[in-house]
Amino acid sequence: MAEHFLITGGAGFIGGHLCQELVHSGHTVVAIDDLSTGRLENIAHLDKHPNFQFVRETILNAQVLDRLTSQADTIIHLAAAVGVKLIVEDPVHTIHTNILGSEMVLPHWKHKVTLKRVDEGTVKIEWFLQIGRKPQ
Ligand SMILES: NC(=O)c1ccc[n+]([C@@H]2O[C@H](COP(=O)([O-])OP(=O)(O)OC[C@H]3O[C@@H](n4cnc5c(N)ncnc54)[C@H](O)[C@@H]3O)[C@@H](O)[C@H]2O)c1
Secondary structure, eight states: OOOEEEEEESSSHHHHHHHHHHTTTTTTEEEEEEOSSGGGTGGGGGGGOOEEEEEOOOTOOOOHHHHHHOOEEEEEEEOOOSSHHHHHHHHHHOOOOOOOOOHHGGGTTOOOEEEEEEETEEEEEEEEEEEEEEEO
């Protein structure tokens, strides 16, 4: 059954592949990404697809996050400060993004958390958290 996915960090390395896999499987996908390390090229091929939408914004924007999570069946949280150089050079930004960012996302979805594994062609996408909708 087609679902509405919200992918945080959707313009990242893993997020871009995941958006493609989900859209091509018939799902609707919204990707939110501030493009701090992500790239538009990772999702450029989905730009005109009717089942895909890109929102350039930080997950720390509570208003936008509330709106997007309320519309989603499933959220996959990949937005993070990633990379040794970035983390070493700006540890406060890393903590802010990875800890506060996750704290902002998780309360919307705290009741159903499962681990899933996806293989997309030759690109192996590692385990990720799939967080189901919080019961109303
Ligand atoms: N690539 C791997 O081999 C690997 C392995 C294990 C775990 N992971 C985890 O998977 C996730 C994604 O990794 P990746 O390799 O795709 O990294 P990536 O840097 O390509 O993707 C992270 C994305 O998050 C975005 N982002 C950062 N801060 C944000 C914010 N405040 N708001 C919105 N977007 C924000 C970045 O712009 C980027 O597009 C990370 O949590 C990473 O730790 C990756």
